[in-house]
Amino acid sequence: MTESVISCHNVSKIFGPNPAQHLANLKADPSLTQAGYVHAVREVNLEIRRGEMLVVMGLSGSGKSTLVRCLSRLIEITGGTVTVEGRDIATLSEPDLIDLRRRKMGMVFQSFGLLPHRSVLENVAFPLEMRGQDRATRYSRAREMLELVGLKGREDYFPRELSGGQQQRVGIARSLAVEPDIWFLDEPFSALDPLIRREMQDEFLRLKGMMNKTIVFITHDFDEALRLADRIAIMKDGRIEQCDTPDKIVLHPATDYVAKFTSEIDRARVVHIGSLVRPLTAPPSGEPVPAHRTIRDLARQLISDPRVEIPVINAQGAVIGSVLRQAALDVLLGDAQ
Amino acid sequence: MERDARFAGTAKLLLALAVGLMVFKAILPQGMIRPPEWLVLPFADWINVVFSFLQNDLGLMAVTRAFSAVVEWLLNVTANLLYGKSRWPNLGPIPWSVIAVTAFMAGYALKGWRLGLISGGTFVWIALMGQWKWAMETLSVIVVAAPFSVILGLVLAVLAWRSPRFERVLNPILSIAQSLPHFAYMIPVVVFIGVGPKAGAIVTIIFSVPPMIRMTLLGLKKVPEEVIEAAKMSGATRWQLLTRARIPTARSEILIGVNQVIMQCLAMVVLASFIGMPGLGQKLLQLLQSLKIGLSVEIGITIILLAVTLDRLTKAWALRQPMHEAASPSWITRNRLLLIWLTLCAIGFGLAHVFPYFLEVERRQALSVAGPVDALMDHLIRLITPVTLWLRWFLITWVLIPMRDAYLWLPFTAVLVLLAALGWAIGGLRSALICVAYFGLIAASGWWDRAMITVYMVCISVLIAAILAIPLALWGARNPERAGRILLICDTAQTFPSFIYLIPVIMLFGVNDVAVVAAVVVFAAVPLVRYTIEGLRNVPPEMIEAANMSGATQAQLLWHVRLPLALPTMLVGANQSVMFSLFMVIIAAFIGTQDLGQEMQRALSSTDVGKGLVLGFAVAFMGLLTDHLITRWSETRKRALGI
Numbered sequence: 001m002t003e004s005v006i007s008c009h010n011v012s013k014i015f016g017p018n019p020a021q022h023l024a025n026l027k028a029d030p031s032l033t034q035a036g037y038v039h040a041v042r043e044v045n046l047e048i049r050r051g052e053m054l055v056v057m058g059l060s061g062s063g064k065s066t067l068v069r070c071l072s073r074l075i076e077i078t079g080g081t082v083t084v085e086g087r088d089i090a091t092l093s094e095p096d097l098i099d100l101r102r103r104k105m106g107m108v109f110q111s112f113g114l115l116p117h118r119s120v121l122e123n124v125a126f127p128l129e130m131r132g133q134d135r136a137t138r139y140s141r142a143r144e145m146l147e148l149v150g151l152k153g154r155e156d157y158f159p160r161e162l163s164g165g166q167q168q169r170v171g172i173a174r175s176l177a178v179e180p181d182i183w184f185l186d187e188p189f190s191a192l193d194p195l196i197r198r199e200m201q202d203e204f205l206r207l208k209g210m211m212n213k214t215i216v217f218i219t220h221d222f223d224e225a226l227r228l229a230d231r232i233a234i235m236k237d238g239r240i241e242q243c244d245t246p247d248k249i250v251l252h253p254a255t256d257y258v259a260k261f262t263s264e265i266d267r268a269r270v271v272h273i274g275s276l277v278r279p280l281t282a283p284p285s286g287e288p289v290p291a292h293r294t295i296r297d298l299a300r301q302l303i304s305d306p307r308v309e310i311p312v313i314n315a316q317g318a319v320i321g322s323v324l325r326q327a328a329l330d331v332l333l334g335d336a337q
Numbered sequence: 338m339e340r341d342a343r344f345a346g347t348a349k350l351l352l353a354l355a356v357g358l359m360v361f362k363a364i365l366p367q368g369m370i371r372p373p374e375w376l377v378l379p380f381a382d383w384i385n386v387v388f389s390f391l392q393n394d395l396g397l398m399a400v401t402r403a404f405s406a407v408v409e410w411l412l413n414v415t416a417n418l419l420y421g422k423s424r425w426p427n428l429g430p431i432p433w434s435v436i437a438v439t440a441f442m443a444g445y446a447l448k449g450w451r452l453g454l455i456s457g458g459t460f461v462w463i464a465l466m467g468q469w470k471w472a473m474e475t476l477s478v479i480v481v482a483a484p485f486s487v488i489l490g491l492v493l494a495v496l497a498w499r500s501p502r503f504e505r506v507l508n509p510i511l512s513i514a515q516s517l518p519h520f521a522y523m524i525p526v527v528v529f530i531g532v533g534p535k536a537g538a539i540v541t542i543i544f545s546v547p548p549m550i551r552m553t554l555l556g557l558k559k560v561p562e563e564v565i566e567a568a569k570m571s572g573a574t575r576w577q578l579l580t581r582a583r584i585p586t587a588r589s590e591i592l593i594g595v596n597q598v599i600m601q602c603l604a605m606v607v608l609a610s611f612i613g614m615p616g617l618g619q620k621l622l623q624l625l626q627s628l629k630i631g632l633s634v635e636i637g638i639t640i641i642l643l644a645v646t647l648d649r650l651t652k653a654w655a656l657r658q659p660m661h662e663a664a665s666p667s668w669i670t671r672n673r674l675l676l677i678w679l680t681l682c683a684i685g686f687g688l689a690h691v692f693p694y695f696l697e698v699e700r701r702q703a704l705s706v707a708g709p710v711d712a713l714m715d716h717l718i719r720l721i722t723p724v725t726l727w728l729r730w731f732l733i734t735w736v737l738i739p740m741r742d743a744y745l746w747l748p749f750t751a752v753l754v755l756l757a758a759l760g761w762a763i764g765g766l767r768s769a770l771i772c773v774a775y776f777g778l779i780a781a782s783g784w785w786d787r788a789m790i791t792v793y794m795v796c797i798s799v800l801i802a803a804i805l806a807i808p809l810a811l812w813g814a815r816n817p818e819r820a821g822r823i824l825l826i827c828d829t830a831q832t833f834p835s836f837i838y839l840i841p842v843i844m845l846f847g848v849n850d851v852a853v854v855a856a857v858v859v860f861a862a863v864p865l866v867r868y869t870i871e872g873l874r875n876v877p878p879e880m881i882e883a884a885n886m887s888g889a890t891q892a893q894l895l896w897h898v899r900l901p902l903a904l905p906t907m908l909v910g911a912n913q914s915v916m917f918s919l920f921m922v923i924i925a926a927f928i929g930t931q932d933l934g935q936e937m938q939r940a941l942s943s944t945d946v947g948k949g950l951v952l953g954f955a956v957a958f959m960g961l962l963t964d965h966l967i968t969r970w971s972e973t974r975k976r977a978l979g980i
Binding site (some may be wrong): 024046069074094098099101102103105106107109110112113114115116117118119126127129130131157158160161171174175178184240 | 563564566568571573575581590658659660661662875
């Protein structure tokens with residue numbers, strides 16, 4: 001297991017006139033509800049590993065945006081601890097926190113959060129300007145970033161002159177300008193039209209493939225989560241209901257709430273052969289299937305294959321076990337569990 | 338609903354009590370008809386004690402003297418540059434031709450040809466009419482006062498935004514400040530600074546700060562949270578956050594604040610002629626007092642042109658959205674406007690050097706339209722005199738005097754109970770108490786009769802204004818193009834300094850109550866028309882469609898859908914209308930009324946701070962009372978409609 005970059009221990013966030021007092025009252029009586037207080041995040045424990053992409057999924061009001069703001073200390077947490085690379089961020093002084101954000105973190109926002117009076121180029125260069133880099137360096141870096149997100153030639157435009165998708169590209173370029181290790185994306189594509197959203201997801205996967213970053217991605221769209229995530233954390237009423245790989249969430253939902261989400265999903269598109277692997281009972285026979293393909297990818301073969309047990313190989317070509325054809329067909333036809 | 342019913346019950350009871358007090362006036366003791374001696378408190382003396390303490394014992398005089406020295410020095414610099422007063426830096430005067438082309442280029446750069454022509458043309462008119470010196474005296478004060486107000490407003494707004502406690506203290510002060518009549522500001526300034534341009538500048542600064550604070554605060558609060566979060570995540574420090582994210586993002590609101598500051602400055606600087614401020618205002622005052630209509634029309638046109646120019650220029654600046662320019666490597670194409678401006682200025686200086694006409698238009702070379710205007714006016718007045726005479730007679734005999742007598746007849750206790758009933762009907766106990774407190778204080782100030790005359794003037798004017806304005810607005814709103822045109826006229830009319838409205842009414846009615854009422858009616862009708870049209874225009878189209886599909890006739894549509902939905906917006910207009918008329922009634926005092934305004938003028942000429950401020954607060958309380966009631970009512974209506 002790789003080291004964790006961000007870890008949350010019992011993180012709670014309460015909005016209200018006196019949150020600390022309310023949290024103490026809650027300890028005594030967990031079922032307490034009091035007018036004027038909103039318990040946005042409740043006792044969240046989470047480890048985010050280096051280089052992984054964690055998608056936090058939940059409906060609106062489930063506390064996911066609040067959680068991501070706790071991780072970057074855009075809002076102060078009420079209880080628990082958040083550590084980033086081993087340092088408790090609640091204890092950081094203001095200069096240290098600013099320094100952490102300047103060097104380590106980037107964030108993309110749902111409504112883009114672009115500065116309306118600055119050109120695209122100046123917006124992307126903004127974090128570099130905050131660090132005090134000179135004009136020539138920051139503009140050349142900003143141009144590079146704009147080229148990366150496909151906005152070359154639009155450097156002198158102003159945000160309001162761009163479409164939503166283009167504005168979010170600017171937001172992405174800005175968040176990447178400082179080469180952050182940790183990349184937060186707060187519903188980056190929710191404000192976009194479905195077609196543009198799809199295009200931006202592809203773009204995002206391309207960028208993600210080019211760099212090795214720890215990513216926390218917030219969305220309310222389960223399909224988007226399944227498409228992008230290494231792991232998904234599903235939130236409801238400020239709690240994390242389940243945090244696992246997409247395969248496990250689909251195959252083994254921890255709660256009824258999670259099960260309800262997964263019920264409408266075409267599981268064959270999500271579940272990989274690898275997650276159905278079991279130890280071999282007999283020596284492998286015939287053509288093996290690769291573990292990283294989804295069941296849907298291999299549907300044709302699975303239906304026509306005469307074998308009861310099909311050997312599975314990993315990316316290096318070594319046999320790691322086998323999959324029962326019947327189990328795979330159950331997933332494909334929606335009969336699993 | 339149940340709450341509302343209870344409100345109505347108590348309100349009716351109070352109303353009955355008020356009527357009872359009126360009916361049995363004959364048997365009421367004198368102390369219930371007019372505030373008795375023991376109730377009248379010597380507020381004026383108290384204020385005078387405080388002021389003399391501030392002035393003499395606390396040494397505040399030294400501070401204000403120092404501040405006014407700075408202002409005076411700046412005024413001298415601008416005076417030298419604009420009209421050649423012989424003070425440092427001794428460079429001026431800048432030729433009028435150069436200022437005119439500069440104004441033209443500013444207008445062109447901000448909006449285009451039309452604005453360029455309006456602003457350039459204004460200065461050409463001023464120069465050719467031989468009013469250059471007066472206009473520049475006025476402008477030199479604005480040039481100094483406006484930046485002071487803007488900076489002061491920005492700093493105070495940022496402080497208020499940082500500290501909610503400071504905002505809570507500041508808010509009521511701003512409300513009172515914005516409802517104090519102009520003259521109430523002048524008296525303390527005369528005490529501390531004296532009279533003249535310096536005092537004019539300082540009273541202008543003080544008067545124009547509140548809207549800047551309000552607009553900046555609004556802008557800072559409206560900055561989207563995500564923009565701030567994005568800047569924080571970019572590692573901005575607090576200072577960077579304020580100067581590079583918050584203030585630039587609030588740019589439009591802040592610049593609207595600048596626009597309001599400049600318009601308030603112009604309005605005040607014209608009025609500051611009452612405390613010896615030279616310039617257009619003083620000239621206008623003299624000409625009006627000697628009834629030289631033609632010449633005062635000339636000055637009036639200049640003031641209107643200046644108002645329109647300053648308003649349009651700053652508004653264009655505020656509303657200008659950033660636009661990318663086609664990439665062009667050449668320095669000359671990128672800076673072509675700058676180059677054209679510099680060339681035109683050089684030509685201007687050159688011409689002024691060779692032909693003094695382009696430096697300053699001498700009085701004897703100046704054009705004048707006074708002769709023709711006077712002739713035209715004589716003709717016109719002769720033509721309509723029968724009408725105006727009849728109107729004057731009718732209004733005075735059958736409306737104004739009976740109304741005034743009725744207001745003065747009312748026992749003060751009945752007025753208080755009546756207001757309590759009104760307050761209770763609109764906002765329950767709290768509003769009733771607020772109403773009684775405001776008017777109770779007016780009663781305790783000892784100026785009850787004068788205050789009732791002011792109230793009567795405002796009431797009758799707003800009533801006449803509404804009778805004229807609402808049908809006009811209904812007619813205007815029926816056609817979008819017509820509505821647009823009427824709104825444009827209203828917007829323009831609102832930028833005129835209030836003083837201007839006195840010219841035509843004096844022309845038509847002479848110097849008396851009817852003229853005052855006429856001026857106030859026009860001034861008060863503008864916001865009513867404007868907000869009624871806006872309210873009607875902003876009724877959601879799907880509601881009108883739904884009503885049409887339910888088979889509503891035009892009249893039903895108006896009464897059951899459009900007017901109720903427009904009412905909250907119309908109330909905003911009514912609120913402004915009352916405010917405007919209060920200000921106007923006070924200003925109009927110098928053409929002869931017997932209300933608070935007249936007393937305020939007396940306080941001004943005898944520099945009686947205590948009396949002046951007591952009178953000012955009495956006017957402010959009337960404004961605040963109306964504001965409270967109308968805001969409460971409009972909020973309730975909005976909640977009921979779910980807007």
